[in-house]
Amino acid sequence: MARTARRWLPAVVLPALIGPLWEWAAVTGRLPVSVAAPSAVWDEFERRHETLWFHAEPTIIAAVKGFLVAAAVAFALALVAVLVPRVAGVVYSSAVVVSSIPLIALTPVLVLWLDRGDAVRTAVAALAGVFPILVGCVQGLRATDARAEELFVQLAAGRFQRFRLLALPSSLPFVFAGLKAAAAAAVLGAIIAEWSGGGGTRGLGQMMTNALFGFNVAQTWLTILTAALLAVGFYAVASVVERFVVRWDHSVADGAV
């Protein structure tokens, strides 16, 4: 109970401290005009929340779809890398190359291929998520404890048994580290696609650029905060799923593998 409180306390206390300070600085003119006061952002939210949802909805859907595609692709690639060790290096280094291309540069190309709309948004969200998940899977499948490997040799386990009963479960903490990072990245990937017009007329990224170019400071900040909250929310959902799947304390190393 005390441990849970200690984990959540900063998330409550920090905004409670920074919020009033920010408000005071903005109202008394100590901040540049490009920074909106929290109260102005809240007013904007109350006035425009229907518009906000109108734009956020397709972004969320694209992020969810993109995340699921990323997970499926990463799992498939990791499985190939594990089953055919000879191609593991190729899979890994091509993933590194693809992931090091800036998404904002990739979007126009994808628009040419996929046209504007949900497909582009989903594709960029997926691209943003594939690499963290792939890294988690590959690292996790390699992280099997050497002593446990010897136990499985001693028990005369087959290759598939070793994969199913040992490598797969012991990879899960790593896989979830990747999934959590990818969940947040998928939201940001969808928004990046929308910035360069990949999403058409609807989208949180679209609303963000509209507000920016219309010099609507409060609305710009409203969209920024919404994007941040969405990313955190996606991360939180992945963490909750992790809690249900990884139900052992993998930090305990001594003796219990």
Add this chain to the structure above:
Amino acid sequence: MSEIDDRVVVDHVVDDHVVVDHVGKRFALKRREVVALDDVSLRMQRGEFVALIGPSGCGKSTLLRLLADVAAPTSGTISIGGRSPAAARRDHRIGFVFQDPTLLPWRSVLDNVRLPIQIAGGRGVAGAASPEELLALVGLRGFESAKPAQLSGGMRQRVAIARALALTPELLLMDEPFGALDEITRQQLNLELLRIWAETGTTAVLVTHSISEAALMADRIVVLSPRPGRITEMIDVDLPRPRTLALMQEPAFFAVENAVRSALFGSVGVDA
């Protein structure tokens, strides 16, 4: 030397369960060749409890790993119940207790004990103790659904022993299983292990670096010396069973300990 030869002659008339015949093991280590075991021969009767003792580097763990078929000898042969160690391992006839419990942290205590049965295809051995009964045997009734992380070091090693017994092995190999535990827990587990061994009737090999542990547990203590790893002496332990902690205060027990000590250090070392 004459002692060993006598033993071989005597054992020819007995039903030998485990036969280690002129076994050698060499490792290539950065161009240098290391002789871990050199011409080791050893015979064990069915149901015998043998302790392997010696300083680090004497090859006692290597010998155990050869018996378990986790490694293969460079020369010589090993037979377990008339078969190769590989055949015995594939047939799940060997139970192994490692230095570390090596439990799978995502499995409950009971599912860890079940692991060998699961790997062997789900069918246990007919007439064998169930995983639940094995947990009761090692004194862990009521901890079936606990996770390894919730147990103490001694309890985890008990789970590892129960797991090693899950398929009623004909040969139980233990590699310093209690080395990481405190003295009190260790002696407690020593006695429990003896009780379990007496119930199961399995042939047992214990690698240890503790003279008193070897004397308390074994029917016979095999003393090894390092570089190259060789058997220097075999000491029969003619102490009554069941062994108790009170036995450890008897002169006969001290005599066994002293015999092992002088085999390890020479009589000069004992005097000093």
